[in-house]
Amino acid sequence: MSAEKIIPLCVPNIIGNEWKYVKDCLDTGWISSVGSYVSKFEEMVAEYVGAKYGIATMNGTAALHISLIIAGVEHGDYVIIPNITFVATANAVMHAGAEPILIDAYADTWQMNLELLETFLEEETCIKEGERVLTKDSRRVKAIMPVHIQGNIGDMNKFMEITERFQLFVIEDSTEALGSTFEGRHSGTFGQIGTFSFNGNKIVSTGGGGVVVTDNEQISRRIKHITTTAKTDPIKYYHDEVGYNYRLVNVLAAMGVAQMENIDFFVNKKQEIDYYYRKHLEGVGDISFQKILPNVNHNGWLFTIKSDQQAKILEHLANKKITSRPFWMPMNKLPMYKDCHYINDDDTCGRIHETCLALPCSTNITLEELERVVFEIKSVFQ
Numbered sequence: 199m200s201a202e203k204i205i206p207l208c209v210p211n212i213i214g215n216e217w218k219y220v221k222d223c224l225d226t227g228w229i230s231s232v233g234s235y236v237s238k239f240e241e242m243v244a245e246y247v248g249a250k251y252g253i254a255t256m257n258g259t260a261a262l263h264i265s266l267i268i269a270g271v272e273h274g275d276y277v278i279i280p281n282i283t284f285v286a287t288a289n290a291v292m293h294a295g296a297e298p299i300l301i302d303a304y305a306d307t308w309q310m311n312l313e314l315l316e317t318f319l320e321e322e323t324c325i326k327e328g329e330r331v332l333t334k335d336s337r338r339v340k341a342i343m344p345v346h347i348q349g350n351i352g353d354m355n356k357f358m359e360i361t362e363r364f365q366l367f368v369i370e371d372s373t374e375a376l377g378s379t380f381e382g383r384h385s386g387t388f389g390q391i392g393t394f395s396f397n398g399n400k401i402v403s404t405g406g407g408g409v410v411v412t413d414n415e416q417i418s419r420r421i422k423h424i425t426t427t428a429k430t431d432p433i434k435y436y437h438d439e440v441g442y443n444y445r446l447v448n449v450l451a452a453m454g455v456a457q458m459e460n461i462d463f464f465v466n467k468k469q470e471i472d473y474y475y476r477k478h479l480e481g482v483g484d485i486s487f488q489k490i491l492p493n494v495n496h497n498g499w500l501f502t503i504k505s506d507q508q509a510k511i512l513e514h515l516a517n518k519k520i521t522s523r524p525f526w527m528p529m530n531k532l533p534m535y536k537d538c539h540y541i542n543d544d545d546t547c548g549r550i551h552e553t554c555l556a557l558p559c560s561t562n563i564t565l566e567e568l569e570r571v572v573f574e575i576k577s578v579f580q
């Protein structure tokens with residue numbers, strides 16, 4: 199095999215009206231903070247997931263940060279997150295002045311371990327002056343951010359039951375899970391607030407972007423207000439609080455509108471890729487897959503396998519110009535988060551990190567490319 203092309207991991211797929219709508223922005227001069235594509239994009243995302251309101255932000259991290267502020271998270275509070283996630287989840291907590299409490303994952307679904315969560319809340323927290331606090335230092339445990347890892351969803355019935363019982367504000371980090379459902383309900387609509395990312399590697403991309411969704415009108419207004427500099431008068435420069443310039447610009451929203459027009463195609467394509475890999479890698483060496491609960495329809499965002507030969511497979515695929523990546527470094531292994539409370543069961547996250555790897559799964563990947571990936575992975579085990 200000579201001079202083969204690099205197969206990327208997960209890249210955008212520009213197949214619709216992107217050029218047309220972006221050109222429209224350029225032709226009319228509406229490229230920045232004002233223009234009709236922003237509200238159109240917000241409406242499309244909200245409608246697609248079945249939420250009442252959508253507010254666009256410049257990226258998913260900003261969406262998480264602003265959601266934490268709206269949740270009332272303040273300096274010195276704790277926010278519960280999974281130990282294995284992309285670093286943005288933990289960073290957003292720090293941006294809000296709070297500190298993450300890290301929860302280990304299940305070995306099969308890779309989602310937050312709810313037994314550990316429940317035991318932690320029962321044994322290490324209590325109510326003090328009407329607020330849930332960590333018993334040992336009386337600091338508030340204000341919110342929880344479940345992350346739908348790789349677009350998969352855990353048991354949301356159990357999750358919501360626990361978080362309601364312990365009165366935690368729920369912000370879903372649904373940045374990877376646009377299009378995934380649990381019992382027919384879209385990710386991002388279980389908590390008070392849900393967040394999506396439209397980064398280059400996500401299932402729908404604006405280059406960079408985010409959307410916050412909620413059913414609560416007051417929350418929606420507050421988010422729009424403080425993500426657009428908290429301006430109350432468009433002419434007199436009157437701002438009534440410290441706001442943020444977190445808005446998404448019109449030219450990127452135009453991309454988003456065009457991409458959202460193809461969301462069904464993207465989800466179907468991801469699911470086909472997921473199906474292809476599961477079918478052809480089943481029984482190859484010790485390879486296993488992320489478990490999907492029977493009541494979950496998974497968007498197949500980032501196809502990931504598990505094998506003790508992770509390092510060998512990564513190296514072999516790199517030599518063959520096939521892009522693959524190990525699972526994220528768990529938060530407790532990063533210098534900023536190593537001293538955080540880590541509620542764990544024999545550090546399952548550490549094992550996920552050491553054994554899992556993501557495979558190419560762009561929605562424009564060809565059958566020949568999929569065959570090449572499978573062929574090369576099989577060759578590692580021969």
Ligand SMILES: *Cc1c(COP(=O)(O)O)cnc(C)c1O
Binds near residue numbers: 258283373397407
């Ligand atoms: C992509 C992602 C984010 C952040 O999104 P950006 O748009 O890149 O800021 C946050 N959390 C998780 C789990 C992600 O995968």
